[in-house]
Amino acid sequence: MKPAPFAYVRPASLDDALRLLSADGGDAMPIAGGQSLVPLLALRMSGAERLVDIGRLEALRQVAVTPSTVMIGAGITHAEIEDGRVADPANGLMRRIAGGIAYRAIRNQGTIGGSVALADPAADWPSCLIALGAVARIAGPGGERTMPVEHLIEGVFATALAPGELIVAFDIPRLAPSARVGFAKVARKTGAFAMSLAIVILDGAEARVVLGGAGTRPLVLAHTSAAVLAPNAADAALRDAIVRDLNAVDDLDAYARRLHTATVLRAITEMRAS
Amino acid sequence: MTTVSLTLNVNGADITTPVEPRETLADVLRERLTMTATHIGCEHGACGACSVEVDGKIVRSCLMLGVMAEGRGVVTLEGLNDDPIIAVLRRAFHEKHAVQCGFCTPGMLMMARDLLKNRHVTSERDVRDGMAGQICRCTGYAGIVRAILAAAEELRRTSAGAPASA
Numbered sequence: 001m002k003p004a005p006f007a008y009v010r011p012a013s014l015d016d017a018l019r020l021l022s023a024d025g026g027d028a029m030p031i032a033g034g035q036s037l038v039p040l041l042a043l044r045m046s047g048a049e050r051l052v053d054i055g056r057l058e059a060l061r062q063v064a065v066t067p068s069t070v071m072i073g074a075g076i077t078h079a080e081i082e083d084g085r086v087a088d089p090a091n092g093l094m095r096r097i098a099g100g101i102a103y104r105a106i107r108n109q110g111t112i113g114g115s116v117a118l119a120d121p122a123a124d125w126p127s128c129l130i131a132l133g134a135v136a137r138i139a140g141p142g143g144e145r146t147m148p149v150e151h152l153i154e155g156v157f158a159t160a161l162a163p164g165e166l167i168v169a170f171d172i173p174r175l176a177p178s179a180r181v182g183f184a185k186v187a188r189k190t191g192a193f194a195m196s197l198a199i200v201i202l203d204g205a206e207a208r209v210v211l212g213g214a215g216t217r218p219l220v221l222a223h224t225s226a227a228v229l230a231p232n233a234a235d236a237a238l239r240d241a242i243v244r245d246l247n248a249v250d251d252l253d254a255y256a257r258r259l260h261t262a263t264v265l266r267a268i269t270e271m272r273a274s
Numbered sequence: 275m276t277t278v279s280l281t282l283n284v285n286g287a288d289i290t291t292p293v294e295p296r297e298t299l300a301d302v303l304r305e306r307l308t309m310t311a312t313h314i315g316c317e318h319g320a321c322g323a324c325s326v327e328v329d330g331k332i333v334r335s336c337l338m339l340g341v342m343a344e345g346r347g348v349v350t351l352e353g354l355n356d357d358p359i360i361a362v363l364r365r366a367f368h369e370k371h372a373v374q375c376g377f378c379t380p381g382m383l384m385m386a387r388d389l390l391k392n393r394h395v396t397s398e399r400d401v402r403d404g405m406a407g408q409i410c411r412c413t414g415y416a417g418i419v420r421a422i423l424a425a426a427e428e429l430r431r432t433s434a435g436a437p438a439s440a
Binding site (some may be wrong): 001002003004005006007008010031034035038039042043052053055079102103104106108109113189191192199 | 275276279291294295296298301317318319320322325331332333334336337338339341342344358384385388402403404406
């Protein structure tokens with residue numbers, strides 16, 4: 001065993017969990033699937049006096065479908081999304097992205113809420129949920145609030161979650177059946193974190209292009225999103241727009257710029273062929 | 275060190291044991307229950323040597339605390355001596371020279387069984403994608419891939435391991 005000692009508690013309700021996470025300013029951390037936290041504990045890069053296990057809370061595993069949204073509980077696993085056991089608001093895009101996260105043994109345990117709360121800039125869900133315009137439902141000692149995932153994720157492993165707050169669920173707008181999507185990801189090997197990942201969504205008169213793995217958080221590429229709206233935009237025009245977007249990102253070397261450009265173009269090509 | 279009492283089911287038997295909360299499920303299996311088929315390689319989720327089944331789902335036992343498995347049903351390689359898929363895989367690993375030092379083999383067998391149980395495996399690509407999370411430090415992948423493909427073929431022929439769904 002490698003982690004330093006800690007106490008462990010598994011509350012029976014969300015209210016109990018929130019109480020244990022905020023109680024007397026104690027040093028407590030939530031654990032759901034544990035697929036990022038347990039390695040961080042093992043490497044002693046993270047630690048707490050007490051782990052609060054929220055992995056079995058039914059309140060975090062709710063799924064609800066409305067005509068305009070799908071709500072997916074924060075405790076839903078990647079594998080449940082991969083297997084189509086919950087509704088996909090994005091015409092199969094989420095299912096496909098889920099199937100490419102790490103390895104099946106990780107996907108069986110890891111949760112969508114945990115991925116967003118960790119906010120790794122190269123992870124799949126932050127980019128995907130930002131591209132889809134998802135809104136997080138957050139519970140904390142002060143009650144409930146909502147926040148778009150785009151604002152929730154602030155930087156490398158940094159979110160706007162206050163101490164004691166938990167993500168409960170995501171309200172994800174449903175794409176129109178006619179919406180077109182493209183997804184491209186470059187990783188050193190199957191299951192590794194992305195070096196670059198791009199998601200392109202064209203839904204009616206709205207386009208959104210999101211790039212992950214560049215910069216400190218997923219980036220909404222404004223120029224590229226606008227360029228994608230032009231039905232017959234030439235490759236040169238798209239490249240131009242991508243370059244303008246990448247110019248706003250610090251610390252990209254020549255290889256990274258080529259890599260991200262290629263990934264975005266691949267996603268656009270796939271979107272157009274869909 | 276403060277211990278707590280943990281009750282879980284391992285290979286069909288209910289077991290109660292004292293554990294420290296920081297012990298992983300892999301630690302509990304090996305150190306508390308002396309079940310050493312589950313190997314510990316990296317202890318932080320990179321190598322797959324510790325793969326076991328929890329409630330029918332393949333997981334890495336170094337990425338699950340023992341206390342998180344409270345009340346769950348754990349299946350390790352020790353519990354699969356009569357499993358038809360494992361029997362075919364074991365023979366295929368032997369015949370295709372898929373074992374060098376053998377350290378990764380229990381995890382390879384557990385993961386390969388999950389793959390053959392749940393997916394249609396017909397190509398080398400299917401095997402390499404499905405097994406991508408398992409590391410063999412001898413780099414004996416060619417034999418391992420050949421063995422799993424041969425096992426998939428045999429199971430298809432005998433229909434012993436038909437996937438539940440595509």
